[in-house]
Amino acid sequence: MKAVFREKYGGIENLEIDERPRPKPKRDELLVEVRASSVNPADLYIAMGVPWLVRLVEGVGRPRKAVIGRDYAGVIVEVGNEITGFAVGDEIYGEATQTWAGFVCVKAKNAYRKPVSLSFDAAACAPLAGLTALQAIKKAPTVAGKRVLVVGASGGVGTFAVQLAASMGAQVVGIASTRNLEMVRGLGAAQVEDYEEPESLKSIAPCDVVIDTVCSRNFAEVLPWLAEGGVYVVVGATINMNSLLGRFAGPAGAYLKLMLAKKHGRRLAIVTAKPNDGIAEMSGLLESGQVKPVITKQFQLSDAVAALAYLKEKRPGGKISLVV
Numbered sequence: 170m171k172a173v174f175r176e177k178y179g180g181i182e183n184l185e186i187d188e189r190p191r192p193k194p195k196r197d198e199l200l201v202e203v204r205a206s207s208v209n210p211a212d213l214y215i216a217m218g219v220p221w222l223v224r225l226v227e228g229v230g231r232p233r234k235a236v237i238g239r240d241y242a243g244v245i246v247e248v249g250n251e252i253t254g255f256a257v258g259d260e261i262y263g264e265a266t267q268t269w270a271g272f273v274c275v276k277a278k279n280a281y282r283k284p285v286s287l288s289f290d291a292a293a294c295a296p297l298a299g300l301t302a303l304q305a306i307k308k309a310p311t312v313a314g315k316r317v318l319v320v321g322a323s324g325g326v327g328t329f330a331v332q333l334a335a336s337m338g339a340q341v342v343g344i345a346s347t348r349n350l351e352m353v354r355g356l357g358a359a360q361v362e363d364y365e366e367p368e369s370l371k372s373i374a375p376c377d378v379v380i381d382t383v384c385s386r387n388f389a390e391v392l393p394w395l396a397e398g399g400v401y402v403v404v405g406a407t408i409n410m411n412s413l414l415g416r417f418a419g420p421a422g423a424y425l426k427l428m429l430a431k432k433h434g435r436r437l438a439i440v441t442a443k444p445n446d447g448i449a450e451m452s453g454l455l456e457s458g459q460v461k462p463v464i465t466k467q468f469q470l471s472d473a474v475a476a477l478a479y480l481k482e483k484r485p486g487g488k489i490s491l492v493v
């Protein structure tokens with residue numbers, strides 16, 4: 170089978186796209202013919218082993234798992250003999266590891282029926298980014314009837330966060346770049362503001378929840394956007410790869426500064442997304458069309474390196490899907 174892999178950490182030019190042996194499912198696993206995956210910033214960090222903290226999970230000296238990729242959507246071709254409830258031919262999706270390949274073995278507990286109304290590539294865009302957004306929203310007691318600000322509203326996580334919060338009855342404000350403002354408005358944001366026009370950000374009235382996928386500001390700068398008693402939910406931070414702290418600890422330095430900051434009656438919540446947590450709820454929202462993955466670019470598996478370069482350099486907005 171074709172797969173995207175690396176034997177050691179390094180730049181994305183180290184990635185190989187070549188034949189690998191097809192994995193064999195254990196008794197509690199399903200063998201899935203992968204039809205699509207998607208590209209997440211995590212794929213880039215895991216492929217490169219930078220920030221170095223990633224290596225504590227992925228393997229210190231060299232990667233424990235050569236094949237990369239997190240999201241998958243595909244068709245079951247073999248069922249481990251301990252498994253009930255799934256059969257050959259079932260269409261499933263979720264988050265697993267080593268998914269940028271023709272076939273992947275997944276534990277049955279990481280397999281979920283693909284929403285029938287969704288194509289494979291749309292479904293494959295939802296697990297990591299969509300469930301991060303859902304888990305971020307769940308950090309607030311409720312968003313119904315509340316004002317929710319999404320910083321990074323045009324990104325993979327942000328496009329889901331805007332739609333999810335709006336579908337739950339929130340009044341959503343989105344911050345994005347000029348070129349993506351209309352897209353964010355179309356996802357259900359009542360107000361959109363342009364971070365390239367910093368003056369416009371002053372017009373944002375205090376919100377009950379701020380979901381920040383960019384985290385380029387200190388707490389004092391975020392404070393005017395947060396109503397008293399509100400929650401600041403941090404999902405990701407811009408990593409300065411030119412600094413030693415950034416290359417070593419990634420967003421951890423920014424998170425530490427936020428934790429130490431005076432909160433003035435606001436709460437801080439930092440998201441560490443749990444794979445597949447909330448996928449049953451997400452499947453319902455996808456099936457009903459209340460939430461739609463925003464795919465801005467599609468690549469073939471054979472162009473996976475170009476897909477990662479595109480994510481790194483072009484910051485496309487929405488999701489990049491990878492067709493296998």
Ligand SMILES: NC(=O)c1ccc[n+]([C@@H]2O[C@H](COP(=O)([O-])OP(=O)(O)OC[C@H]3O[C@@H](n4cnc5c(N)ncnc54)[C@H](OP(=O)(O)O)[C@@H]3O)[C@@H](O)[C@H]2O)c1
Pocket residue numbers: 209210211297298301320321322323324325326327344345346347349364382383385403404405406407440441442443484485486487
């Ligand atoms: N905590 C977790 O478990 C978890 C899980 C998933 C992802 N993450 C992290 O969350 C972050 C976002 O992920 P993603 O998949 O959404 O990435 P993404 O698709 O690259 O989106 C990032 C978005 O940030 C926007 N942006 C850049 N600078 C901005 C600024 N100064 N103000 C407002 N928006 C700005 C960009 O908008 P424009 O295109 O409009 O410029 C871009 O669309 C990444 O750092 C990722 O590693 C964390």
